Amino acid sequence: MFGSDWLLEGAIMMIGRMHRVENLAADELAAMLAGPDPPLLLDIRTAAEYERSHIASAVRLDPETGPEEFAARCAALVEGRDTVFYCSVGQRSSELLERVERVCTKAGARSCRNLRGGIFRWYNEGRPVVDASGATDDIDGFDPVWSVMVERRQ
Numbered sequence: 165m166f167g168s169d170w171l172l173e174g175a176i177m178m179i180g181r182m183h184r185v186e187n188l189a190a191d192e193l194a195a196m197l198a199g200p201d202p203p204l205l206l207d208i209r210t211a212a213e214y215e216r217s218h219i220a221s222a223v224r225l226d227p228e229t230g231p232e233e234f235a236a237r238c239a240a241l242v243e244g245r246d247t248v249f250y251c252s253v254g255q256r257s258s259e260l261l262e263r264v265e266r267v268c269t270k271a272g273a274r275s276c277r278n279l280r281g282g283i284f285r286w287y288n289e290g291r292p293v294v295d296a297s298g299a300t301d302d303i304d305g306f307d308p309v310w311s312v313m314v315e316r317r318q
Contacts, residue, residue: 172313175253176281183258187280203246208257213304217293227256234264239271250279252306288315
């Protein structure tokens with residue numbers, strides 16, 4: 165749909181201006197996930213959003229995670245790996261990445277990037293999402309305002 169894509173692109177551009185983190189496109193992430201050395205994928209959404217659907221292999225982190233908690237929980241996970249943060253559109257994941265980027269670098273992460281457009285872009289491009297039972301076509305729209313950016317699957 166033209167309308168939802170236009171709105172999503174506007175939100176992505178606004179987030180990009182507010183947060184100076186390195187971004188990764190959905191097709192780049194898909195290629196990395198299919199490769200021999202997949203990245204650590206961090207879902208920065210609420211438990212309810214994650215449970216409804218997420219990108220396979222993603223580890224959920226609370227959006228309010230601070231640097232100390234991140235270091236305790238994730239330092240060993242990021243060592244020597246590419247690390248990709250995502251949320252619905254990119255706001256919460258960009259904020260968290262800004263807070264913990266130094267921790268990632270110190271722990272030896274190969275790279276730390278934000279998924280441009282988040283799970284909404286991933287989903288809108290027809291890429292798979294999963295829940296506890298496996299593949300699903302469901303996705304959490306976050307709230308009525310943000311959910312207009314999701315192109316619902318039939």
